[in-house]
Amino acid sequence: MDGRRQIEVYLKKYLGFLGLQGKLLVFLGFIGVMLVALLLFNLYSLLLVANFSKEISERDIALADAIQNSLLLIIETNTALGQALAVRDPADIIFFVEQKNKVFDSIISIESLLAALTWGSETESFKNANGGIHYNVWHERQFSERFVIFPPSSEQVQLAGVASVYFGGFANHARKTLEAHESYIKLIQNDTDSSLFSSAQSNVGTQYVLTLRFSKLTTEKFLSIVEGANSAISQKASDILNTQRLAIVNTSIISIIGFIIILSVGYIFTAKNIIAPIESLTAAATQISKGDFSLRVPVESEDEIGALANAFNAMTESIGKQTSDIVERLQHLVKEQDTSAKLLIRRDLDLRKANEILKKLDRQKSDFLSVAAHQLRTPLSASKWALRMVTDGDLGPLTIDQKTVLMKGYESNERMIKLVNELLDVDRIASGRYQYVFEPMSIIDQIDSVLVDLLPTINKRNIKVVFNKDKEVPNILADSKKLRNVIQNLIDNAVKYTPPNGTVTISLVPEGGNMLAVSIEDTGIGIPEDQQGQIFQKFFRGTNARKLKTEGSGLGMYIAKEIIKMHKGRLWFESEEDKGSTFTFTLPIVRDENT
Amino acid sequence: MHKWLYIIIAAAIFIFFGIAVYQQAIDTQSSDTLGAENQRVAYSPELERVLENKMVLLSKLLQEPEVIQYILKVNSQYSEIEAEKLFAIDKYWDSIEDSDPLLQLYTTNKVAYRLKQLQSREPGFSEIFVTDRHGFNVAQTNKTSDIYQADEEWWQQAFNDGEGKSYAGLIEFDESSLTTGISVYVPVKDPVTGEVIGIAKGVVSIEDIKSEL
Numbered sequence: 138m139d140g141r142r143q144i145e146v147y148l149k150k151y152l153g154f155l156g157l158q159g160k161l162l163v164f165l166g167f168i169g170v171m172l173v174a175l176l177l178f179n180l181y182s183l184l185l186v187a188n189f190s191k192e193i194s195e196r197d198i199a200l201a202d203a204i205q206n207s208l209l210l211i212i213e214t215n216t217a218l219g220q221a222l223a224v225r226d227p228a229d230i231i232f233f234v235e236q237k238n239k240v241f242d243s244i245i246s247i248e249s250l251l252a253a254l255t256w257g258s259e260t261e262s263f264k265n266a267n268g269g270i271h272y273n274v275w276h277e278r279q280f281s282e283r284f285v286i287f288p289p290s291s292e293q294v295q296l297a298g299v300a301s302v303y304f305g306g307f308a309n310h311a312r313k314t315l316e317a318h319e320s321y322i323k324l325i326q327n328d329t330d331s332s333l334f335s336s337a338q339s340n341v342g343t344q345y346v347l348t349l350r351f352s353k354l355t356t357e358k359f360l361s362i363v364e365g366a367n368s369a370i371s372q373k374a375s376d377i378l379n380t381q382r383l384a385i386v387n388t389s390i391i392s393i394i395g396f397i398i399i400l401s402v403g404y405i406f407t408a409k410n411i412i413a414p415i416e417s418l419t420a421a422a423t424q425i426s427k428g429d430f431s432l433r434v435p436v437e438s439e440d441e442i443g444a445l446a447n448a449f450n451a452m453t454e455s456i457g458k459q460t461s462d463i464v465e466r467l468q469h470l471v472k473e474q475d476t477s478a479k480l481l482i483r484r485d486l487d488l489r490k491a492n493e494i495l496k497k498l499d500r501q502k503s504d505f506l507s508v509a510a511h512q513l514r515t516p517l518s519a520s521k522w523a524l525r526m527v528t529d530g531d532l533g534p535l536t537i538d539q540k541t542v543l544m545k546g547y548e549s550n551e552r553m554i555k556l557v558n559e560l561l562d563v564d565r566i567a568s569g570r571y572q573y574v575f576e577p578m579s580i581i582d583q584i585d586s587v588l589v590d591l592l593p594t595i596n597k598r599n600i601k602v603v604f605n606k607d608k609e610v611p612n613i614l615a616d617s618k619k620l621r622n623v624i625q626n627l628i629d630n631a632v633k634y635t636p637p638n639g640t641v642t643i644s645l646v647p648e649g650g651n652m653l654a655v656s657i658e659d660t661g662i663g664i665p666e667d668q669q670g671q672i673f674q675k676f677f678r679g680t681n682a683r684k685l686k687t688e689g690s691g692l693g694m695y696i697a698k699e700i701i702k703m704h705k706g707r708l709w710f711e712s713e714e715d716k717g718s719t720f721t722f723t724l725p726i727v728r729d730e731n732t
Numbered sequence: 733m734h735k736w737l738y739i740i741i742a743a744a745i746f747i748f749f750g751i752a753v754y755q756q757a758i759d760t761q762s763s764d765t766l767g768a769e770n771q772r773v774a775y776s777p778e779l780e781r782v783l784e785n786k787m788v789l790l791s792k793l794l795q796e797p798e799v800i801q802y803i804l805k806v807n808s809q810y811s812e813i814e815a816e817k818l819f820a821i822d823k824y825w826d827s828i829e830d831s832d833p834l835l836q837l838y839t840t841n842k843v844a845y846r847l848k849q850l851q852s853r854e855p856g857f858s859e860i861f862v863t864d865r866h867g868f869n870v871a872q873t874n875k876t877s878d879i880y881q882a883d884e885e886w887w888q889q890a891f892n893d894g895e896g897k898s899y900a901g902l903i904e905f906d907e908s909s910l911t912t913g914i915s916v917y918v919p920v921k922d923p924v925t926g927e928v929i930g931i932a933k934g935v936v937s938i939e940d941i942k943s944e945l
Contacts, residue, residue, distance in 0.1 A: 299903060350778075351945065354776050390747070401740055
């Protein structure tokens with residue numbers, strides 16, 4: 138593993154290859170080496186074939202050629218020798234000498250060829266052997282242009298050596314034969330004794346037999362050399378075939394083995410360097426997706442996959458850390474929420490208790506008001522009637538002063554009664570005991586009736602009241618008593634808060650198709666803007682209204698709003714301080730009645 | 733995983749080199765088929781007769797009592813220490829001068845004198861030398877390339893496991909002197925015991941053989 142890493146580091150550092158790229162390159166390099174090996178092997182085989190072919194064409198065929206020539210020369214020599222021996226007439230001595238020279242000439246040629254066969258025609262040994270005689274002949278007779286004889290095999294050396302020994306014998310005896318025959322011819326020429334004839338003749342015969350014997354021996358050795366050359370040729374031919382067969386077999390074997398190795402190495406390479414790390418990454422990712430952030434992928438290489446594994450591990454660590462942070466924070470929040478919830482529950486409990494107390498207090502207050510109002514009303518009514526009787530003079534005449542004092546008492550009593558009535562109304566509204574009896578009625582009649590009631594006040598304050606009546610005002614559906622209360626309240630307020638000589642205008646305007654709007658506009662003190670939102674609250678009175686020292690409980694507007702609401706209408710106002718206010722309410726129209 | 737990779741690569745290399753070696757073997761075999769050194773080319777009876785004559789000449793000389801006594805004496809002086817010395821000499825023998833006294837010991841003794849006498853009578857012998865029964869030179873006509881011959885095949889054949897055997901060898905080509913010759917090998921036997929006490933080698937020049945054919 139360390140060695141492999143070192144190789145990776147080396148590739149990266151010195152060759153600039155990145156991890157996987159480097160590995161791939163090594164793998165391709167391996168394939169390349171296989172291919173080169175295959176190529177070299179085939180080249181080697183080709184070279185062998187070429188070499189054998191070259192040897193056959195240059196060496197063995199040339200050798201056979203040279204030996205063929207030697208054999209021809211031996212035949213020529215024998216022929217010349219035979220012809221020389223055929224000369225018996227001294228007159229033919231010139232022919233004899235010619236043939237004799239031919240024989241010696243051929244012998245020189247054959248000796249040169251034999252020396253070349255022994256040493257090789259291009260060697261230093263051949264050049265120097267026998268004082269260079271054979272080499273000179275080799276060139277003079279242009280054998281050098283016809284034959285190239287390579288340094289021979291050891292068997293050829295022996296054969297050539299023995300052949301040259303035998304040829305030496307041949308040359309010896311040929312020479313002796315010719316010498317004997319020459320003496321024989323000379324004997325004929327000199328007409329010598331016939332007894333000498335036969336001895337010379339038999340001498341020639343003996344030598345000639347030996348000459349032929351050695352000629353045969355030499356020829357045999359030459360044939361042996363040719364045989365050797367032939368067997369060398371056939372050997373080389375079979376070597377070529379063998380080499381070809383081997384080349385085919387070996388190329389196939391190397392190719393198959395190479396193919397298997399490349400497949401195996403490729404498989405191992407991808408399995409080891411790509412698939413296994415990705416599988417382990419996938420397994421880790423699956424495990425991590427289940428929440429096991431403690432898992433780490435083993436980093437086994439320095440390459441891109443290794444970098445991916447490192448990054449993956451870093452990511453896992455970061456996610457693990459963040460997740461544990463979030464979990465911790467959530468736990469903290471849950472704890473806090475728990476505390477808050479407990480607190481809330483406690484507060485809710487407290488509030489509920491307080492609410493109950495308040496409700497109880499409110500009920501007690503209402504009960505008190507109700508009781509107080511009911512209990513107050515009867516004596517107040519009794520006081521009213523008693524005062525009325527006194528002021529009306531039913532119990533005797535009164536002085537003006539007496540009457541004035543009593544009238545003030547009476548008015549105060551009236552106000553008290555009104556206040557008590559309003560308190561009772563509020564109490565009824567709050568407790569839901571306010572009963573309504575709706576019936577169709579004329580709004581104009583109601584307003585007129587209220588205006589008549591308020592006429593003394595209107596006159597007293599010198600207010601101009603304008604009532605814009607439309608002749609075709611439809612009837613409305615309302616509780617007449619309660620509606621009257623509302624109208625009286627609104628007109629009374631308008632008159633009360635409008636300075637003398639002011640104007641109050643009452644208008645009736647249909648609102649939509651089903652409602653009728655009644656608006657009461659004055660030129661009074663108006664309502665300060667900041668207090669406009671509080672106008673319908675119980676016991677509220679505007680600060681400018683209080684300054685006027687007018688009477689009022691602050692309950693009127695609340696009651697009016699509630700009543701209009703129960704009529705399914707709406708009450709609202711528009712006001713500007715010191716300019717005036719316009720109060721408007723709507724009421725449902727009774728259509729059927731009109732039609 | 734790795735083991736397999738190594739095994740496959742090793743197998744591939746092994747097979748590849750195996751094939752290469754096999755190829756090489758076939759290649760060398762084809763060129764060695766003609767190189768059967770021990771197979772002597774058959775000589776014709778005429779040639780055998782000439783060589784036989786040479787062996788007889790040499791053998792006669794080696795039967796002289798003077799020669800036998802000298803060789804016996806050398807044999808008797810043999811010891812392991814002596815052999816060690818001779819092996820040491822053998823190592824630098826090739827480089828010694830002709831005038832070296834050590835060489836003189838071999839070329840001027842009684843036997844050498846007789847060998848030279850034979851050589852002058854029979855010029856066909858271009859070189860003659862005699863070894864003791866252990867293969868170390870005893871006497872010689874010329875400077876040899878070494879003085880220990882028992883490691884050479886010709887010597888072992890002639891010694892023939894103590895039986896002794898006369899024979900003629902292959903044609904020899906001397907590249908330095910550019911001469912060719914045929915060696916004859918003759919064992920020296922103790923006439924009393926019949927034991928081989930030494931081996932003689934005589935190189936007969938081809939030219940001489942030719943003239944005698």
